[in-house]
Amino acid sequence: MALHTVLFDVAEKPVQVPTGTLLSEAARLAGVELNQPCGGQGRCGRCAVQITSGMVRRRSTLRLSPEDVALGYALACQSVVEGNVAVHVPPQERIERRLTTDRTVAAVHAPPGYDPHRDQSLQRVALTLPPPSMDDQTDDWNRVLRGLRQTLQRSDFRVSLPLLRRMGGILRENDWKVTAIVDAPRWECCPDCPCRLVDLLPGHVPDDAPLWGVAIDIGTTTVSLWLVDLISGRVRAQVAEYNRQIARGEDVISRIIYASKNNGGEELRQLVLETINELVKRACTRARISPTDIHKATVAGNSTMMHLFLGVPANSIRLAPFVTVINEPPLITAEEAGLNIHPYASVDCLPGVASYVGADITAGVLASGMDDDERLTLFMDVGTNGETVLGCNEWLVTCACSAGPAFEGAGVFDGMRATKGAIEEVWIDGNTYEPTYRVIGDVKPRGICGSGLISLLAEMFITGVLDKGGHLHLGLNTPRLRLGAHGPEYVVAWADETEHGHDIVITHVDIDNLIRAKAAIYAGFTVLANSVGVPLDMVEQVLIGGSFGKYINVEKAIQIGLLPDMPWERFQFLGNTSVQGAYLALLDRAARTRVHDIAGRMTYIELSADNSFYEAFTSALFLPHTDLHKFPSVAEALVNGNEQRVRG
């Protein structure tokens, strides 16, 4: 048998191994310790290494993207030595980062060809006005108007009372040399549509000086804010913070209930305003500007968040027939909204479609570009409500399924939000059933967050801890499986490993809840696809938005049947598409028009009124699904897992 030289860059010397040796075995021989939390089954991706010279045969590239493979990455536990190779072992942190966030690309640059003078609704106009004289006693406002009309090809301008109150002083103190900030309407753009004079600044501001705007995404859990220079299109600061409303309810339903009592609505409005205003301050500190330098804001968020932000009662969203008070809020000023930016800055709330398909989704569709793409695309934003959009440049259908808060860590015994101390990924050794986990913040765990639950569920299923009906195999030879106070359970972390000194477990009831949640989401896909008569496997790309999506491990989500079974390369994580869409709409008038059109074009399918939903839901109440033919890769993994366990 031929021997090959394998040189790991972190090893002291090369090792000789015969053809067919796994790289992971070679590493062990070379004294290189590779992480293998899944027990060498090629599922966790933690043993990824980079082949810097020579070739290996990859038995599986699960957890590797085509780009990864092109860069020479291989999973050590799935790669067979067939010649001399040199191997780079990347630092573990880098692998983790790559696995969790690398695929998230935020569109932080202006779209190519962005021209602030053409595309931006907010314009800065340098005015040098002839001072009034006995021969020209035109009033101040008409003097400003004349200047604006000479520069901009618009005729009608509106001015607010507060600005009028300051106008005479600004003009005279600056010898009639001022810079006007003018906001053109949202998507109206004929020359006769009225523009709004937002402010007059002293003197002339240089043409390339920044003009500031903010894009805001009000998430139920997290509020994100981007501070943008509208001239260059550059994002100057990205900040995010928990929505302070969380203390009054973790999901939209409990917030609506809280808002409907006493002064709850106003309290929640103040809380989200505090959150945003704090973010504004933080971003401004970073950019060394004053909040009042911000002259425009665009806001996205789900319909409930939008109602609460505007102080509009959201009750009707919760109760059948589930309607909003308003899907497309009117343009208001920062002062009206309560935002601490320039008081007369426009606050443009993007339009939603329905009670559970809000502006976060229309903004998401805009950011995803699916409304302008010929390919059949599935866009989803997994959270309390799995909002899903199916379509292409010609049509769009959407639905929201009430998945419940399980994937947000609520309604699960040891569930928690994705914060410090949350187990966010789990690997189970297929032979010993021992888990390995990663904790957010690298501290002792306190519970399991959504992505950790998906990961855990998938691992338990693939390793046989759980059967397809969601039942725990108590008969397996491991102390991790036991009958607890709440019925059968699996111990993820023993008391001595945890922060609070209690075992962290997943119970049979938790598993049921999670399966119901994933079944609801998958049933949503099914109904959408059925509604337009398109089979799911014709979907050419699956775009996953939402900050939650950033952390989902796709193949594990497929393994539990949360995502449809498709090749890895069809999935794309887009990160927070809601704030990205808000950014694009903030920047580009045409993009703003597009969001409006997207909202108008989307056909909303109310699942609770759809007879086929219940059937699809029932069929999906299995791991991964009643019909395993729909999940060929999972079927294969199950076979492999069983084989390896047999071999092991």
Place this chain on the structure above:
Amino acid sequence: MALHTVLFDVAEKPVQVPTGTLLSEAARLAGVELNQPCGGQGRCGRCAVQITSGMVRRRSTLRLSPEDVALGYALACQSVVEGNVAVHVPPQERIERRLTTDRTVAAVHAPPGYDPHRDQSLQRVALTLPPPSMDDQTDDWNRVLRGLRQTLQRSDFRVSLPLLRRMGGILRENDWKVTAIVDAPRWECCPDCPCRLVDLLPGHVPDDAPLWGVAIDIGTTTVSLWLVDLISGRVRAQVAEYNRQIARGEDVISRIIYASKNNGGEELRQLVLETINELVKRACTRARISPTDIHKATVAGNSTMMHLFLGVPANSIRLAPFVTVINEPPLITAEEAGLNIHPYASVDCLPGVASYVGADITAGVLASGMDDDERLTLFMDVGTNGETVLGCNEWLVTCACSAGPAFEGAGVFDGMRATKGAIEEVWIDGNTYEPTYRVIGDVKPRGICGSGLISLLAEMFITGVLDKGGHLHLGLNTPRLRLGAHGPEYVVAWADETEHGHDIVITHVDIDNLIRAKAAIYAGFTVLANSVGVPLDMVEQVLIGGSFGKYINVEKAIQIGLLPDMPWERFQFLGNTSVQGAYLALLDRAARTRVHDIAGRMTYIELSADNSFYEAFTSALFLPHTDLHKFPSVAEALVNGNEQRVRG
């Protein structure tokens, strides 16, 4: 010589007198006491009686209108008995009322043909909306929109955030049966112009139920408010009150100065708001409605009052080159303005033309109808600034002359505003030089108001107390003329007749001030007429607006050269034309458009930049004028007066 029987209805028995006897002499013989403060010179009109049978020959009908003459009125001191007559002697109060206010006719009825559905910008729309269902999950706002679009031929409607906050509740609590209050824009009226949803009321309001609006005139001295039912056009209440700003300065200049110091502007804004809000309350109490039932307001007032009302600094109005910050304020809501009516009612401030030709004048022109009249018309509003408009349906020129506050009682030693205790009319006996006066409120006098000063000046001039140069004839045989501490003076009331126990006098300096003031106003007419090349005597009607105008005695104003010398019937007192114009603009969209057009059409002539003004002013610094040919009736009166004095 033939004898005739004269029967006075208040006399015990008839008297017999020969042909040619004055009625006043017959009255004396019959024991009837007639008031003759002017000493029987036919100037005061106080001896007016009504001939109920028979005929008299009227030597003069000064102080009588053609209508009066038609009704049989005659001045006893100017009427000669030529046959048997029966005479009715009206109660003195009725004569006074007729002399002072009878000719003031406020247009308190809607214009003929007024149709609230066609002419009114505020519309009430009864909506019966289909409730939302699982098949129709349209948001509340679009549901309302659908209803509005079906009823009104308009497509674009705007809604305010505060109304959105209440919308869901109102709709559901009233089973989707509501009444929308919709305000169409001011003078835009194409079907695409956005309308504004002002309010949603529970249930259906009957078609003929009142829809409330207020017309407001903010005068420097007095604020007037009319509460109007916009459906019938009927004025339900007319209330007026002193502008509380008076305590901070009596004229616009002192107000502007006060406003520019510390927080003076905001203080003045609050004071006028208090005044208006108090009037709103009073009018609403009278109509038994709530202030929030008022859904629309129209405001007129001079440019300074408008700026102070809006909280816009008025400094530039006072300083050369005298420009306003804004002539045509934007439409605002009552909440923005600070008016205590429905918070989202529109507050429509009518447009002005220049710093000293404000919305009170454009509204006045509208009320006068001169902009739609073929006749050459002179419209004037005498106050601190004599605003004057000359023109017809084809052109309008306007100017304002800084007459100073003399005619408002300021800058005159014993001058005061037209309040209780002010001498408002004076008659001087041509033989004894003894004055008779009327005091507002029938109390002891405290001073002399503007109309009293005009009257006094004219009487002094006609009776020879004063010469045409404005010098007092100290040589006349009366203790009323004397050298006082301030130079020559005439005593109008002795100390024992007055409230404060001091003599009330008019000094040489006062007379100078008054002559300068009247000269400025008359020079304004002259410049206006010259500017368009039209001789003043071609003016076919002189319309006098402003509450001040209500009390002016026309022939006395002519005698001092304040008004041009024309036949009595060409003069018309219109009362408060500013509030009348606001009322018309409140009621009728077309009238509102007309005010806008009037403001746009008026050519403003700045007198301080006009070379001919100084010349015209100098020529007018005489009583009545350097050129007595311009005042033929005065010339005649002077001859008569002299003759009568000689006869006497």
